[in-house]
Amino acid sequence: MSDYIENPELNEEESNNVEQTMQDVLDEALSIEVGDTVKGEVLSIQDRQAIVGIIGGGVEGVIPYNELSAKPFDEVTEILNVGDVVDLVVIKQIKDKENGSFLLSKRRVDAKIVWKDIQDKFENNEIIEAPVKDVVKGGLVVDVGVRGFVPASMVEDHFVEDFSSYKGKVMTFKIVELEPSENRLILSHKAVVETEKEANKGKLMDELVAGDIVEGTVARLTNFGAFVDLGGVDGLVHISQIAHEHVKNPGDVLAIGQAVKVKILSIDKENGRVSLSIKDTLAGPWNAIAEKAPIGAVLTGVVKRLTSFGAFVEVFPGVEGLVHISQISHQHIATPHEVLQEGQEIQVKVLDAKEDEQRLSLSIKALEEKAVNEAPAAEEKREKKEKKTEEYVADDSDGNFTLADLLGDKLSGLKDDSEA
Known part of the structure; x- marks a missing residue:
């Protein structure tokens, strides 16, 4: 006969406890809903995802690669390791799995923490610092743990044509608008620049000296x-x-x-x-003008203005010289407009240069002397006649002469005709 005496009451109690414990586990597992935040222990890492046991839930869950972190990473172990216990958000239930399973996200939990931090900074009017992740049409994408956007008009306080150099640059921003439920975060670097400039403006104005x-x-x-x-x-x-x-x-x-x-x-x-x-x-255009335009030099210039007494010709940027009307042509002209036009390119000879007075005397006529010497015979005859008259006047001892002196015998002939 066996010494072992079975205790049926004890066995029944133990059996009831076991059944109650399993039911509790099942009840807890069934109480997990989409959107809940749960704690999970990392059981294994495989196929670029993490398998976790939901603590207190009696079931497992999977964290896919794209739900591990909002920050860029290469290996899962950069974010999680076996044995880690982390907070997770339930995305959905995977019903076809034995014993049930859930799709989980660590990234979304981290995002909630980031959004709360951003909300606090926004309410306290704090400036945040973050790198520019990408340049897109219309502005910049910034990584602050969540995606932030900087419209082109809010990047700088002046127009920027090409934002390509901003990629990867760490900048300061003011939070302009946020809506966590819509993952909407609008930032402005321009506001930071304007605030800094305004703060420094008064001090700098005092330091400037006319x-x-x-x-x-x-x-x-x-x-x-x-x-x-x-x-x-x-x-x-x-x-x-x-x-x-x-x-x-x-x-x-x-x-x-x-x-x-x-x-x-x-x-x-x-x-x-x-x-x-x-x-x-900048050095003035008249500096060392005597060296740039020595007397006798031939320069090319453009007629800028015509007046009744001559033409102003620009021979260097910002340097205009005067061609007096008497220096335009060997022929008599009433106005410079007869032979010159504004905008006309011409050659001139330097007659005089005065740097201190910013005056430059020029001549067109001086470059045409050879052509004058080869004038037609009629012109030579006219010049000889004028020369003869000048010599006659020069011989007069008193320096005075009458019309009769100039006409001579011709006047006598006219008198005889009248007497007849």
Whole structure:
């Protein structure tokens, strides 16, 4: 006979406990719903995904590769390892799996944490820093743990034609708009720049001194001039102050982003305006004019203006010389318009150059002396007659002469005819 005595009451109680425990497990497993946040222990890593056991759920779940992290990675082990316990979001139930299984996401849990952090920063008006992930049509895509977008108009406080150089660049941003439920996050770097400039503007305005020559960067171009950034304050270079020569369009000689030297002409602290000049930092066109245009030199120029007393000819950019009407032609002319036109290219000879007075005397006639010597016979006859008259006048001892002296016997002939 066996010494073992079966205790049926004890066995029944144990059996009931086992049944109750299994039912509890099943009840807990069934209580898992899509959208719930659960804890999972990583059981294995295979085929670029992680297999986890849902703690307290009695079932397993799968975290696919694209739901592991919002940040770029190559290997799953960069994000998770066997034995890790992490928070996960239930995406959906995989019903065809034995014992049931769930599709899970770690990325979405991380995103919730990021969105909460962004919300706090937005409410506190904080500036965030993040890298530019990509350049797309209309702006920049930024990685702040979630996808952020910077419209083209909010990248800088000036126009930017090509954003390709911004990719990979770490920048500061102000949060303009966010809506986590729609994964919508709008950022602005322009707002950060404007805030910084405004903060520095007052201090910089106090440091600027009229007459100083400083360095700046061309920020904007308009049809009336160029705005130059002096490091927080924009000053205007009027189109008349860009160069010594005439400038039709500022864009012909300047480019956005170009570094330039400027002279401070005036400062209006009350209205925050600064007037600048590039022209005053450049060597004047009249500098060393006697060397560039020595007396006797033959230059090519363009007729810029015609007046009643002569023609102004530009022989160097910003340098105009005068061809007096008496130096235009050997022939008598009433006005320069008879032989010259504005915009006409001509050759001139330098008669005199005065740098201090910014005066240059030119002649067209001096280059035509040879042609005059080969004038027709009629012209030579006229010149001889004039010369003879001049010699006659020169011989008069008193320097006075009458009409009768000039006409001589011809006047006597007229008198005899009248007496007849």
